Amino acid sequence: MARELHVVILPWSAFGHIIPLVELTKTLAKANIHVSFISTPKNIQRLPKIPPELQSLITMVPFPLPTLDADRLEGAEATVDIPFEKMDDLKIAFDLLKQPFKQFIADQVPDWIITDFAAHWAVEVSKEYRVPLAYFSPFSAATNVFCGSPEYLFNPPPSPEVFTSPPEWVPFPSLVALKGFEAVRWHAGVYTVNRSGICDAARLAKIVAGCQVLAVRSCNEIEGEYLELHAKLTGKPVIPTGLLPPKKSRRESGNNDVTFDWLDKQKPRSIVFVGFGSECKLSKEQVYEIAHGLELSGLPFLWALRKPSWASTDAEALPLGFVGRTSKKGLVCMGWVPQIEILGHPSVGGSLFHAGWGSVIETLQFGHCLVVLPLIIDQSLNARLLVEKGLAAEVERNEDGSFTGDDIAKTLRLAMVEEEGEHLRINARKAAVFFGDEKLQHDHYLGAFVDYLKNNGRKRSYS
Numbered sequence: 001m002a003r004e005l006h007v008v009i010l011p012w013s014a015f016g017h018i019i020p021l022v023e024l025t026k027t028l029a030k031a032n033i034h035v036s037f038i039s040t041p042k043n044i045q046r047l048p049k050i051p052p053e054l055q056s057l058i059t060m061v062p063f064p065l066p067t068l069d070a071d072r073l074e075g076a077e078a079t080v081d082i083p084f085e086k087m088d089d090l091k092i093a094f095d096l097l098k099q100p101f102k103q104f105i106a107d108q109v110p111d112w113i114i115t116d117f118a119a120h121w122a123v124e125v126s127k128e129y130r131v132p133l134a135y136f137s138p139f140s141a142a143t144n145v146f147c148g149s150p151e152y153l154f155n156p157p158p159s160p161e162v163f164t165s166p167p168e169w170v171p172f173p174s175l176v177a178l179k180g181f182e183a184v185r186w187h188a189g190v191y192t193v194n195r196s197g198i199c200d201a202a203r204l205a206k207i208v209a210g211c212q213v214l215a216v217r218s219c220n221e222i223e224g225e226y227l228e229l230h231a232k233l234t235g236k237p238v239i240p241t242g243l244l245p246p247k248k249s250r251r252e253s254g255n256n257d258v259t260f261d262w263l264d265k266q267k268p269r270s271i272v273f274v275g276f277g278s279e280c281k282l283s284k285e286q287v288y289e290i291a292h293g294l295e296l297s298g299l300p301f302l303w304a305l306r307k308p309s310w311a312s313t314d315a316e317a318l319p320l321g322f323v324g325r326t327s328k329k330g331l332v333c334m335g336w337v338p339q340i341e342i343l344g345h346p347s348v349g350g351s352l353f354h355a356g357w358g359s360v361i362e363t364l365q366f367g368h369c370l371v372v373l374p375l376i377i378d379q380s381l382n383a384r385l386l387v388e389k390g391l392a393a394e395v396e397r398n399e400d401g402s403f404t405g406d407d408i409a410k411t412l413r414l415a416m417v418e419e420e421g422e423h424l425r426i427n428a429r430k431a432a433v434f435f436g437d438e439k440l441q442h443d444h445y446l447g448a449f450v451d452y453l454k455n456n457g458r459k460r461s462y463s
Contacts, residue, residue, distance in 0.1 A: 004034045004057070005457055006110040009136075010101060012118035013043060013065075013094055014079040016279065016358050020138045020217055021114070022047055023244040027442060029057035031450040036108065038101065040065045040077040061104070066096035080278045083309075088195035094118060095196060098125070105129050111457035114215070120203040123210030131458050135211040136241070140357050141218045141226035142176045142385040143378045145169075149233045153205035160187035169233060172225055175388040181401040182380045189377075212456065213237045215449055217244055217357065219441065221434040222389065239452055242445030243361045243435060246340055259302070260345070262331050266300055269349030272412060273342060273368070274303040276354050280375045284310050285402070290352075290373075291322050293408020294330060299416055301330040302348070304337040343368065349425075350416045352408070355383040355392070364391070367432030369415045369425045371395065373403070390427045 009025055011017040018039060025035045034057050037044075041062040050058050065077050072089045076082045082090060098121040105113065105125050114134045115122045126133040137144055146167060147153060157163075160183040166174040178186055193199045208214065218227060218240045231238040263271065274294065276282060282290075287308065294301050311317040314334045323332055342348060343366050351363045355372040356379055363370060370392035374380040386392035393415045396407045414421040434440055 004032060005112070005454055006034045006036070006108065007112045007114060007453065008036045008038065008105065008108065008110045010038045010113070010115045010119050010122065011136075012116050013040060013077060013090060014279070015043075015046075016356060017116050017118075017138050018043060018047070018078075019246070020244045020358065021116070021136060023246065024114075024136065024215075024241060024446075025058055026051070026054055027244075027446045028450065028453075029054040031447075033057070033450070033453065035059070036061050036104075036110065038063055038104070042075075042077040063097050063100050065093050068093055084281070091118065091194065091196035095121065101125060102128075105131060109458070112453055115207065117200065117204040117207055120198065120206040123206055126210065132212045132456065133207075133210060134213045134215055134453075135207045137214065137216045138357065139217070139378050140360075140382055140385055141216050141223040141230050141238075141240075142174075143357075143381045144214075144216060144230050145226045145233065146176055146381055147201070147204065150205040150209040153201040153208075156187070156191035156201060160184045163187065170229065175384045176381050177384060178380055179397065179401075180399060181397075182374075208234055208236075211236070213239060213452060215239050215241045217241055217361075219243055219434065219445055221440075222431070223385075237452070239449050240445050241449050242441035243365075244446075245361050245365045245435065245438075245441060259331065259333055259337065259342070263302065263342070263345045263347045266347035268346050270300050271345075271348045272297075272299050272301040272350045272352055272371070272416060273339075273348050273363075274301055274305075274352045275337075275339060275359075276373075276375070277356065277359065278306060279356070280354050282308060282375075284308070287317060288319050289403060289405045290408055291319050292405025293412065295322065295326055296405055296409035297412040297416075298329070299412055301326075301352075302342065303330065303332045304339065304342075305332055305334055306336075307334060350412075352412060355379045355386065357382055360386065361435065364428060364431045365436035367429040367436075369393075369421070369428045371411050371415045373408075390423055391431055393421060393424060 007028060009021050011021045025037050028035050036059045038061045044060050044062050068089055102125045109129060110131055112134055113122055113126050113131050114136050116136050163178045163183040163186055164180055166177045191199050191201045214236055216238060219242050227238055227240055307314055307317050343363055350369040352371045353359050355374045360382055370386060372383040372386060372392045373395045374383040383394050387394050393411045395403055395411045397403050415424050
């Protein structure tokens, strides 16, 4: 009897990276592959419980995050726990995991290492112990193509202006590019060497150059041309893993009964779900303009809003009188909400959100029309991809990136009710057919990735 394949997975300490790799872990375990999943103790504690039938094949391996001088991270272990200005400190601490990771690989000698962009030192460990390395990208294929080849990532352009047009290596019509204010942030955030001693572009370039295969959280139905081009740019196999949608969970009674009671009374597909997650830290001006836009639109809405750091109370987080004025049309839920269950409710028909790739997948599996307001990292590239595919309307912005309540209201009404936006609603419902198709996403795409891992493991790769 053949022994089980052993795969070690190491994600970057951000839940947008951790969660899809947990989904991948469960799928690999279902294929009788043993997975050692490495993260920090607090991050592992916050993950959903592994199903009992898979526990014998999944080992959660807690690596304590090294403490920096003066405890600069104050016990934080993930991007969601820290302000943006402490991101470099998290990368410094994460890079200190190289030694325990190296020791773990030396002890276990697995068949594969799977990691994402941050652990660039995994390439060196992979080569030393002759263990093949797979790069897993939680980003869209369009984002990967926009980043270009490893050679390009190692030699960035001197000016942000180049990012305001689709890259010269894209041979087909594309809207995937950045606006001026976004390009400046992208150039500084991705290509500038930070306090960790290496820029994010170089981290990614080292991983892509040093891996045997690239696994991308996407599918041919939405990004076929970008997946094909990504393989040409890198000269390596690019395997779509499917979208790895989170499992649709059943509604359970509990703390959110009031929310679901309210949703139950609304008309089918009438509600706009508004949510910007926990990674996007909205300013007071941004929150107030969103509130103004929701009120102006006259559309029924459910807004999941976490109390911002600039508000001392929940009441301060919203414009004076907003809740009272919109009480007949809308509901504001402060703090965490069961987003998947809400998105799956029959009364929800659209979503105003940041266009993070994970949220795109969560929303489109239910066929909701999308209104996108990108704020950080790859969200702008995803937003342009969705507009290009006729799946979203994007909120207009001023040159400095600001927006108004009028812009929000106009875009919401276009996507949700106006005749001009009917194609968006039709396309979103069509997309749900493959976004929510578990057989396609799991059996077809993940099946192909599993086959690749089994046929190209350590002994075959280095024999």
